[in-house]
Amino acid sequence: MAIHRVNTDDYPEQLQHKATRLREAFSAFTDLQPEVFPSPPEHYRLRAEFKVWQEKGRAHYAMYRQGEYKQPFIIDEFTVGSELMNRLMPQVLEAVNDSEVLRKRLFSAEFLTTLSGDALITLIYHKQLDEEWEAAARALQQKIGYPIIGRSRKQKVVLERDYVTERLQIGDKTYQYKQVEGSFTQPNGEICRAMIGWAKDACRDSEGDLLELYCGNGNFTIPLCEHFDKVLATEISKVSVNSAQENIRANGVTNLDIVRLSSEEFTQAIDKVRPFRRLKDIDLDSYDFSTVLVDPPRAGLDNDTCAMVARFPRILYISCNPETQLENLRELSKTHRVERFALFDQFPYTDHTESGLLLVRK
Template structure:
């Protein structure tokens, strides 16, 4: 069986239905009518991963239906993947099938691409990789002009780079990002640029005040927004993302950002002067005049302490990958703030998932 995950002709109706459902979820909060940003109907996903299913002397890409997890669904074409992944898939598979040493006990293939054309492929095995594998894999990487990582239990062989380089065009400016294998990146590149542009438009120019950003990742929002503030204080707990963020600040010649590897709970304690942290020895928190806060939390949304923290600031940009947890958090935040703008970004077409953006302003007391 082959898989066709998209109904291209029906995409407008699918998006309308999803928009109606998401809007209804927030009906009790009287939000403004959302601005809806559709995805490209095909070739929008910059990441993809497949099992490699072996059948006699050859193998093919496969996915699995959760209802029948032991039955592979053959994938010869995957039109939701970026054009570069889509084009590479059959070429890579043919070369893997031709070379036993590369396909032997290979059970998963992961693709990471960029809008600017860079490509990283991770080949994951149930066997230890040796020098013969490395020689053949290096030849393959050269032939296909890609980066390759070989993985097996307690083994990682990086042939070239373990990251791709993205170039994003946003509002006439260009930004460069190192995006690491295993690190979080937005899967829908074009809508990611749209989200950043939307956030920039909401906050406007603030040359005399500062931005606080929680869950900043690799600097995806941080770098473009930094030009609109005096300084930025950002936090992130992932080591990989903090490493990438520092590199990306340097790549974009941005010097007005301080990034802290700490949780939102820890930052709350520090801002409230409840605890001191060695990680803050070089940071003068009192020097910040924070007018805006941006949060882009994981699917679980904000914890109680973080909701309390951000409710203390006048203006909030909340980017959410879960409408349900956003709704929960807004039930609290709208006790003190009004929602000035609401946006839906269809990062995940043909699924029930929707990325949301909300801009809140502290309510002026009568």
């Protein structure tokens, strides 16, 4: 069975349904209609992972319904994927099927692309990768013009590089980001641009300093630096912190420090519960934080972090799970009111909704 094109004619109605559902869910806390940021109806997804279904000596891209791993859905087109991804997919598959070395025991293929035209392909195997595989992969890399990575258990073979470079135009400025394979990046590039633009607009008249928790590779942090005197950001992933440091240098930012701490650890640090060696060069008392930006995982803010965040005059809360954001808002609404409210349609044609709130102290 093949997965064909999405029905783009249904998209406006589906998006309106999401907006209505989100407005009703938050109606106890705000009368605002959400600012709605639609996705492109096609070719919006910049990264994707495909299972590789092997049958009669041929490999096919496939996906599975949850719990149904014996019935693959063979993919002959993937119109939700970026145009670059769709251009590369058949080239990679043809090369795999022309090479026993590349095809044998291949079980997954990952594509990471950017709006600015970069790409990276990861081939994942149930076998150790040897010199013969490397030679075949280098030939494929030269043919398609983009880097290949090979992975198997406890093995990662990088032929050229393990990252892509994204360049995002936000207003009249272009921001450059190193995005490392396997680390988190926003999957919908145009929605990522919309989210950053919305956050910048919400912070346009800010004063003082910014704290950001869960900063990743600096996706929001770097564009927001121009609106604050100083910025301090935290992130727990070592890979993301290293990427963020490179992105700071690439964008010429001079008023931003990033430290590798979890939100729970930073809460302990700012409350002086215990010191952290990773903060030895950071004087927390020197900051005049006016705004905090949080973009937590689906679980939302833990109770201690939520209480800490409530001390700030302004809270910018980006969420990939409005249900947990709403749970946090029940506490935050005791001290703050909703100033702005947004819907970001990161995943069209699904029930998934992402939302943004600007909360201002009452």
